[in-house]
């Protein structure tokens with residue numbers, strides 16, 4: 408049996424190889440590598456796809472979060488409410504700006520921020536709420552938008568894992584003051600290197616972020632402020648243009664594979680499946696297919712013995728990370744996030760994964 412990786416980008420390339428090489432070569436031969444027509448073209452297409460007025464390419468998802476928060480005026484003394492169960496960069500951006508991440512525990516069903524725990528965290532210093540659409544499952548944006556509106560707070564959506572996910576037909580990244588996307592290669596829409604995107608309906612935010620990503624300058628060596636060097640490059644934009652056209656198809660395949668896993672796991676008592684693909688009006692895009700299992704280490708060991716990859720995203724909640732030790736959190740502060748860290752296991756999922764392999768994986772997992 409061949410080993411099964413978490414993701415196989417070589418197989419994705421096989422389906423788009425000729426077009427990809429043509430598009431990338433066109434950039435190389437154009438002599439224009441930074442902020443040229445591929446980036447502008449991709450930004451236009453991405454804005455239309457998400458359904459917002461502006462999309463601005465930046466160097467990474469982390470920068471997308473950072474520049475979004477900065478354009479909203481976030482700085483020292485401000486608090487940003489977010490989830491303790493996500494990738495570290497969600498709070499890295501907050502910390503980088505000198506602001507304070509304030510955690511609200513997660514909903515054990517969706518693994519996203521528990522909206523019933525947000526309001527008790529709001530203080531006079533709260534500037535924004537930063538929900539994460541974790542693993543491609545949209546957070547409850549209706550409630551978050553309502554809370555933010557009532558308290559005059561801003562919203563930055565962390566859409567790093569949710570390109571194409573939607574709620575009531577509206578795409579993630581179109582709800583908040585800004586949406587921050589990552590094009591890290593393994594993402595549902597992935598580049599062949601680093602990249603990121605900010606979506607917004609605000610003309611002011613868009614103008615500010617365009618300055619911030621380019622050393623605070625609109626050109627001509629005149630600098631309105633100290634910004635960053637954080638630009639999506641032309642080669643990555645060309646790659647993303649080729650893939651964005653196919654994204655709905657890729658995501659549809661992910662949903663189909665997830666439904667297959669769900670079906671094989673139904674009745675397998677110990678396995679808790681992720682929220683389903685189209686629960687209510689919420690469209691999950693399964694960046695990860697993440698189960699929970701009381702004997703996770705044993706499951707991993709059995710899969711490893713059959714050369715099947717599996718991963719724990721994430722083993723340590725953010726409030727217990729060494730980087731935020733100064734905040735004084737301890738074990739037990741966010742029990743649902745801690746419990747998730749003990750039980751989650753992500754299984755291979757990608758559009759090209761064969762149905763028979765899913766069946767094989769599901770049988771092994773169910774037998775533990």
Ligand SMILES: Cc1ncc(COP(=O)(O)O)c(C=O)c1O
Nearest residue numbers: 467468469494496567589590591
């Ligand atoms: C939830 C989340 N937020 C932010 C990021 C940061 O994105 P990047 O790696 O492009 O900086 C990632 C991904 O890596 C992520 O998974």
